[in-house]
Amino acid sequence: xxxxxxxxxxxxxxxxxxxxxxxxxxxxxxxxxxxxASVSDMLQKLAKKELIExxxxxxxxxxxxxxxxxxxxxxxxxxxxxxxxxxxxxxxxEVHEVAEQLEHIKSEKLINAMDKMLGYPKIxxxxxxxxxxxxxxxxxxxxxxxxxxxxxxxxIVGVKDTSSDFLKILDRKQINLGTVFYILNKEKYDGSIRxxxxxxxxxxxxxxxxxxxxxxISMQNSE
Amino acid sequence: xxxxxxxxxxxxxxxxxxxxxxxxxxxxxxxxxxxxASVSDMLQKLAKKELIExxxxxxxxxxxxxxxxxxxxxxxxxxxxxxxxxxxxxxxxEVHEVAEQLEHIKSEKLINAMDKMLGYPKIxxxxxxxxxxxxxxxxxxxxxxxxxxxxxxxxIVGVKDTSSDFLKILDRKQINLGTVFYILNKEKYDGSIRxxxxxxxxxxxxxxxxxxxxxxISMQNSE
DNA sequence: TTAAAATTTTAGACAAATCTAAATAAAATA
DNA sequence: TATTTTATTTAGATTTGTCTAAAATTTTAA
Numbered sequence: 001x002x003x004x005x006x007x008x009x010x011x012x013x014x015x016x017x018x019x020x021x022x023x024x025x026x027x028x029x030x031x032x033x034x035x036x037a038s039v040s041d042m043l044q045k046l047a048k049k050e051l052i053e054x055x056x057x058x059x060x061x062x063x064x065x066x067x068x069x070x071x072x073x074x075x076x077x078x079x080x081x082x083x084x085x086x087x088x089x090x091x092x093x094e095v096h097e098v099a100e101q102l103e104h105i106k107s108e109k110l111i112n113a114m115d116k117m118l119g120y121p122k123i124x125x126x127x128x129x130x131x132x133x134x135x136x137x138x139x140x141x142x143x144x145x146x147x148x149x150x151x152x153x154x155x156i157v158g159v160k161d162t163s164s165d166f167l168k169i170l171d172r173k174q175i176n177l178g179t180v181f182y183i184l185n186k187e188k189y190d191g192s193i194r195x196x197x198x199x200x201x202x203x204x205x206x207x208x209x210x211x212x213x214x215x216x217i218s219m220q221n222s223e
Numbered sequence: 224x225x226x227x228x229x230x231x232x233x234x235x236x237x238x239x240x241x242x243x244x245x246x247x248x249x250x251x252x253x254x255x256x257x258x259x260a261s262v263s264d265m266l267q268k269l270a271k272k273e274l275i276e277x278x279x280x281x282x283x284x285x286x287x288x289x290x291x292x293x294x295x296x297x298x299x300x301x302x303x304x305x306x307x308x309x310x311x312x313x314x315x316x317e318v319h320e321v322a323e324q325l326e327h328i329k330s331e332k333l334i335n336a337m338d339k340m341l342g343y344p345k346i347x348x349x350x351x352x353x354x355x356x357x358x359x360x361x362x363x364x365x366x367x368x369x370x371x372x373x374x375x376x377x378x379i380v381g382v383k384d385t386s387s388d389f390l391k392i393l394d395r396k397q398i399n400l401g402t403v404f405y406i407l408n409k410e411k412y413d414g415s416i417r418x419x420x421x422x423x424x425x426x427x428x429x430x431x432x433x434x435x436x437x438x439x440i441s442m443q444n445s446e
Numbered sequence: 447t448t449a450a451a452a453t454t455t456t457a458g459a460c461a462a463a464t465c466t467a468a469a470t471a472a473a474a475t476a
Numbered sequence: 477t478a479t480t481t482t483a484t485t486t487a488g489a490t491t492t493g494t495c496t497a498a499a500a501t502t503t504t505a506a
Contacts, residue, residue, distance in 0.1 A: 004493060025454055038494055040455050045492090057454060057501060088336040098330045105328075107321045113311040227463060248484060261464055263485050268462090280471060280484060 003104045006073045007032065008042050009051060010103075012060055013070035022059025068135055075131040077103035078124035079114050085125040086118060095125065126178050127155030127215045140216060146191060146209035148183055148216070155180045158213035166211060173202050180217070226327045229296045230255065231265050232274060233326075235283055236293035245282025291358055298354040300326035301347035302337050308348040309341060318348065346440060349378065349401045363439065369414060369432035371406055371439065378403045381436035389434060396425050403440065 011031050015023040025043065029036045047054035051066035062070060080102040084090040090098075105111075112133055115121075122138070124130055129137040142157050156179045159166065170176070174197060184201060185194040191206030204212075234254050238246040248266065252259045270277035274289035285293060303325040307313040313321075328334075335356055338344075345361070347353055352360040365380050379402045382389065393399070397420060404418040404425075414429030427435075 002492075026452095034493095035495065036454060037456080037496080041493075044455095084333070088333070088340060090332070090336070094332065098328070098333050101328045101330070105321070105324045107324070109313070109317065110307070110311070110321050113313070117311060225462075249482095257463095258465065259484060260466080260486080264463075267485095 001069065001106075004042070005046065005049075005051070006069070006104055008039075008046060009062070009066055009070040010073045010077075012052065012062055013067065013074065016061060019059070022053075022055070022061050024059045028060075071131045071135045071137075073103050075133075075135070076105070076111055078128060078130040079111060079118065079121075081124050081126070082118050082121050082130065083114055123155070123217060127157055127180070127217070142213045142215050144210055145193065145204070145212040145214045146206060148186075148193075148214065149219070150183050150186050151220070152183050152216055153180065153218040154183075154214040154216045156212060157215050159211055160213065161211040166208075169208070170212075173204075174198070174200075175202070175212070181214075224292065224329075227265070228269065228272075228274075229292070229327055231262075231269060232285070232289055232293040233296045233300075235275065235285055236290065236297065239284060242282070245276075245278070245284050247282045251283075294354045294358045294360075296326050298356075298358070299328070299334055301351060301353040302334060302341065302344075304347050304349070305341055305344050305353065306337060349380070351438075365436045365438050367433055368416065368427070368435040368437045369429060371409075371416075371437065372442070373406050373409050374443070375406050375439060376403065376441040377406075377437040377439045379435060380438050382434055383436065384434040389431075392431070393435075396427075397421070397423070398425070398435070404437075 008028065011028055012023050015027050015031065019027070025036050025039045028034075028039045028043075032039070043052065043054050043060050046052045046060070046066070050063055051069065052060040052062055054060045077099050080099045081095045084095045084098060115133065120132070121130055123140075127140070129140055131137040144160070145154075148154060156175055156177055158177070159170070175181075179197060181195040181197045181202075183193060184196050187193070191209065193204045193206075193209045195202045195204065231251070234251055235246050238250050238254065242250070248259050248262045251257075251266075252262045255262070266275065266277050266283050269275045269283070269289070273286055274292065275283040275285055277283045300322050303322045304318045307318045307321060338356065343355070344353055346363075352363050354360040367383070368377075371377060379398055379400055381400070382393070398404075402420060404420045406416060407419050407424060408417040410416070414432065416427045416429075416432045418425045418427065
């Protein structure tokens with residue numbers, strides 16, 4: 001399996017989650033910053049290897065084999081990201097480029113040993129789930145912070161309002177991509193929410209909470 | 224810089240140490256298990272990039288640039304090997320294949336962080352020196368075990384006599400490539416040597432000691 | 447429902463790295 | 477020194493992954 005093939009499988013896996021039908025040639029081309037013609041060639045190659053099902057002009061979906069391999073590449077990527085942040089103290093922005101290279105290193109023994117060293121983490125520094133050695137992982141749906149309940153634990157994955165004003169407020173409150181929070185309290189009266197982030201208590205209005213995407217880590221009282 | 228180019232530079236670096244003149248096409252082809260024609264092509268490419276000096280039918284030598292890059296690749300390789308053995312508890316045989324892949328990961332920050340995490344090691348698990356961030360390393364000369372003294376620590380790097388009979392004896396005594404030993408005692412009378420290997424005491428005749436190449440790790444009493 | 451626009455595929459080309467087979471140069475030897 | 481052997485290079489082909497330009501198909505819209 002070449003680097004290029006692995007990158008295509010990983011991309012198709014991502015895009016499949018949002019697509020209703022097959023993943024289109026142009027969606028892949030956009031994502032990988034390549035030309036539709038190149039994608040078309042590769043899809044036929046992957047289809048011949050039975051890693052995807054592919055009908056011309058219809059798009060691609062992963063086969064059982066293809067999905068397994070895509071999940072393996074994602075497992076490698078997310079474990080390396082975790083290693084870089086936890087053990088080598090890389091910042092959020094710095095990990096992606098390096099993990100894009102490391103995710104193609106072929107050694108089952110290596111990746112399972114990394115997993116063990118890191119204590120079998122379930123979530124990577126961005127809040128995305130890490131597949132285990134059998135390829136199982138809990139799918140985490142992103143939702144608005146405003147739709148969460150008291151005592152949940154989650155991680156910030158994005159914003160709806162991308163205005164500089166809003167981002168500045170988040171910055172000031174130390175809310176970044178990947179920040180893990182615990183919901184101390186949700187006020188029924190006005191929908192305002194109080195979070196605990198790194199042992200500090202932070203208040204957010206309903207309006208702010210409606211503009212922050214999060215992924216739920218736990219819906220139980222983990223304190 | 225592609226993987227292939229880096230592998231050629233690394234190979235030329237190794238072979239230069241033994242060659243008197245330029246490194247020959249066929250020596251590189253042998254080492255990389257490839258064809259002379261392929262090597263010839265690549266040498267011209269590397270010469271055009273000013274990574275080697277190359278005269279037809281004469282062989283190659285590294286330029287300043289080429290040498291620096293070769294040393295960087297070797298630094299990466301040996302740091303990864305050290306990581307695999309020290310942190311992930313890989314065996315001697317298992318590290319090489321994986322390190323061959325990892326040595327091509329491009330990130331200065333990554334490799335320097337690994338170096339720091341490992342405590343800036345000077346020698347890899349095979350007893351080979353690890354270049355520092357500036358490319359400096361102490362060249363370790365291989366010598367015969369028979370020419371060593373009491374209380375030295377070293378590592379096995381090769382044999383002079385490659386007969387199956389001799390190798391069987393070494394196997395039985397648990398002496399392998401990479402084995403680290405401490406010289407407990409050297410008998411002046413007959414030149415016989417007693418080693419400590421993994422807390423076991425092993426006796427070798429002068430004849431055997433004259434057929435084993437080692438690298439000195441320490442000439443001080445490290446016990 | 448037919449014409450225009452957008453998407454997708456095919457055809458042909460290219461760079462990288464390899465190969466085999468043939469040509470050429472260097473080294474060894476008679 | 478002339479000839480044979482060995483080593484090296486060149487020529488031409490192949491695979492992988494990409495590209496541009498052109499052809500084919502699907503979608504959109506008049």
